[in-house]
Amino acid sequence: MGVRYEYTVETEDLAKYYKMGTFTVKALDGVNLKIRRGEYVSIMGPSGSGKTTLFNMIGGLDRPTRGKVYIDEVDISKLDAYELAWLRARKIGYIFQTFNLIPVLTALENVMLPMIFAGVPREERIRKAKYLLELVGLGDRINHKPNELSGGQQQRVAIARALANDPAIVLADEPTANLDLHTGLDIINLLRKLNREKGVTIVTATHDLKMIDVSDRIIYLRDGKIERVES
């Protein structure tokens, strides 16, 4: 796989301000963060604390007002639209609260989609997607469309999709918020297993206390600043 980077994510004095009429909302205000390869980090904080904004910055979806974000030691604020698209396809895997599968595609096709953007040959896409769906326990559901799957199954497809291009980091924004207690726990255990056995670096935003137990580190965010860090 080439070079191994010690830190998958690094932020330096990261800030994002939004102008709301005459006053400025400081969604993020000077966040310094380092996430090691293979770590499982949870970001906790009430709504409006800046969790999602932080995710959008790390994921290359939004540009900071100030400061820097490094993914595998590259400053992504310097990338143009084309390079950001490549970064999102190859370096970042996203898992959403609402699963966000493409409704017209089957589970297999959903998992193959990021590999299409990454230019992976068709045979390899099919092989890898099947392997990943088996890994998340959906080997017998590969030709089902999202509306034929339960919430937990859809989230498993989303996890398989996030892993499709072996990203440097998987960002999971409240992945259990739309699932019942039991299913949520299954998803957390699956993420933990992938982290332990496959060395996938995972950052989750959550209020879910079950998530805390499995994390290597917990970062508490409040008013756009890091309040404290627990190991």
Added chain:
Amino acid sequence: MSKGTWEIGEVSFPLSEAIKISIENIKKRFTRALITALSVTLGIAFMVTLLLMAAIQEQQGKEGAAAYLYWLLFISLMVCGVGITNSMLIAVAERYKEIGTYKTLGALDRHILQLFLLESIVIGGLGGLTGYIGGLIAALAYAAINDAVNAAFIALSSPFSGLAYLGAIPTAFSLFILALTVAMALSLIATLYPAYYAARLNPVEALRYEV
């Protein structure tokens, strides 16, 4: 190109994949696609009827269609185009979250543009085909009824009218090409703005949107 320590490669989205997804999108929302296509059908049917009738009449040695009818045709095609724009804007609004998701997975703006434009071409083609068939039937029916009426009232008025239909066959063929071309071009042009709007959506805002 190299940035810092790793290489940035290609982002791809083959046309075959885009076509497949566009067709799936149409199948998923088939009723709405059909209604959109129907507006194309009506516009194209009017065009084919008008031009074919004019051709048949000219073959019979009569005058072609009046100039104001061509204006009417132009206006009706415009109305049809505005209907398509409206319908595609709704389709975009419905799929905000999906567009945001495509972007997080690595889609470029032009890939989103491509998806919506392909969809509009398929819908336009569908409308063009049905519109051609509808227009052809309408024109022939009109001409046949007209002849029958004439024959009943004025004996021997048009003994060779069958030849007029035969003479219009080349026009009918070229109208087929014209109908498809106009329908697809109209649909494509009408979808430019909605597709451009969709492509330019900021992924953060697109993902936040709740339908």
